[in-house]
Amino acid sequence: MSTKALSIKDIAKKANVSITTVSFIINGKGVEKNISTAVIERIEKIIQEDGYKPNQVARSLRMGTSKIIGLIVEDISNPFFAGIARLIEDKAYKKGYKIIYSSTENQPGKTKELIDLFKSRQVDAYIIAPAEGARIEIEKLLLENKPVVLFDRYLPDLNVNYVGIDNFNASYNAVKQFVKDKRKNIALVTVDIDVEQINHRLDGYKQALIDHQMPFSAGLVIKMPFGQTKEETIDRLVQLFKSHPEIDAVLFATNYLAIGGLMALKQMNKMVNERFSVIAYDDGDVFKLHTPQISAVEQPLDEISDNIINLIFQQISAKEQLAPQQIILSGRLIIR
Amino acid sequence: MSTKALSIKDIAKKANVSITTVSFIINGKGVEKNISTAVIERIEKIIQEDGYKPNQVARSLRMGTSKIIGLIVEDISNPFFAGIARLIEDKAYKKGYKIIYSSTENQPGKTKELIDLFKSRQVDAYIIAPAEGARIEIEKLLLENKPVVLFDRYLPDLNVNYVGIDNFNASYNAVKQFVKDKRKNIALVTVDIDVEQINHRLDGYKQALIDHQMPFSAGLVIKMPFGQTKEETIDRLVQLFKSHPEIDAVLFATNYLAIGGLMALKQMNKMVNERFSVIAYDDGDVFKLHTPQISAVEQPLDEISDNIINLIFQQISAKEQLAPQQIILSGRLIIR
């Protein structure tokens, strides 16, 4: 049976003082609370030697805070989210906070479940890449005045902190690049979920076509159902390329779609070259190592996570309610 | 100000019963504890309507368990760990458990910090890919009889649950494949950390050379310092390939080393072809999409995480101490 951990009571008994005194010292309030330096040192020594660590659960219960930040993403194994998670974890850790995370897999119900779960664990703040149907839950958090920062995906007309990139312009510039390269039939492969981020990627594509006097053809826009297998994605794209041999450029709205696309091309023995270009969202080693190298819209992970963490800590330490900020960074089009 | 969440007391008051009764009902012990079905239904209705969720922190404090599993890896943004994390999270969630994770970045001190932190949050079980210097901390956990499963990296002569692949044979087979392909100068690029997993990858390489009557040349084994930047890795490998033009095959002991290696080759305009082969540890999209495709030792993520979770839950639900199990799966050599 696991030996019980030391409690503040044990330390108090051993030192012949009250638990109040020990508590003050643990929390660095010894001097402020008029505890003699002799006692302070004695207790600190005992704590040190016995390796006493305060029980955070008890502390949470009493204080109503947990020093835990909840992170909700679609899929932690997606390199974009994993990268953000790593950076956020690191920065949070330095301020004494831990991350507890979950993937929603884009299931509407799961967001609610997760938020409830996090709430019941008294997490201090929420970082969320919201899936469809997350709106009401997030509104509730806001009503309860919890620190919340959304990222990657924005919920329109919800007055909430947000960090993301300018997807409209990123798409726009990608298409502009295609036009500059004399591409005539530019396809967009995107995903069939109704979130602003994804919609803007489509809007930017459309607007760029208009501005460059190119026709919009519905047949060149593919909306993949979310959650389909990689094989399905590949099959679907093979079909697309076969039935539309005129396509000479493709913009992929997510990194996994781009990967699927490149696999489809490989399978068909179709080359990316001077007559067929590709641009992917979210840069990665895959694209750098591909032959030929693939152009990409790079999201600045470091900048994004910096901003997220700053917003979170601003809110955590704020006395009164802060006005939500929307931080829009720009994606960098890397042309290869 | 955030409106306070409902407590069991509120529900009890509203229903005119004691909190004991409510607690019994919440925990499905209503019938067993002789609460009338009338009362049970009434309370359940109130709970439902008011959306009451028990405070897990209070529950943890009282029960000493948290329904949280701690996951400690080297770097959550490494696709291998991210993939495992995702799968484990999913399986744990289905049993009502959450994951709280952290990256050690291979800093010896950090493992201790993290374990202490997890302990003070009363996590119910530990899943750890141990970094160097983690041994004593893990021994302590074992003494305290906490459920622990190590994965990826094994600590020799520590009697503890472990799930991993047979690194010796994986390396051995990789080299064997090179020999079959008539390679004469086979290099190993590995990392300079002293963990069994990494050592076995080296041992398998050596043994395969011996068994095939090939000379072992220390100059063909590169141990990269852990934590060096990608650029440093690339530079170092460029040097290697330049100073050892005789090399005609390379086994990379980790996925990020392989990626660095491919970048080095790309930079040098050196091709992977019939006269120069590469095998990487941990398969990934990068290798499938590379031209030519890169052979890899695939670790069976699904199988690994299944085994981890099973071991964890076996321990959590066991009444008495279980004998630790070492589960060694085989890596699959994918020849491309």
Place this chain on the structure above:
DNA sequence: GTTCTATACTAAAACGTTTTACCGTTCTCA
């Protein structure tokens, strides 16, 4: 020699649960 202030510390409540031990009724049946 009283009052005031500073010093050095502590008792006890509170956070929201779970669980043990108990208390009244009403039935059952010898």
Place this chain on the structure above:
DNA sequence: TGAGAACGGTAAAACGTTTTAGTATAGAAC
């Protein structure tokens, strides 16, 4: 008819902290 069992609940302690509102003593000030 009266003893035990079954029924339907409840009071209160405990988990390990933090924090408020003290207490007790010593010295300072007048």
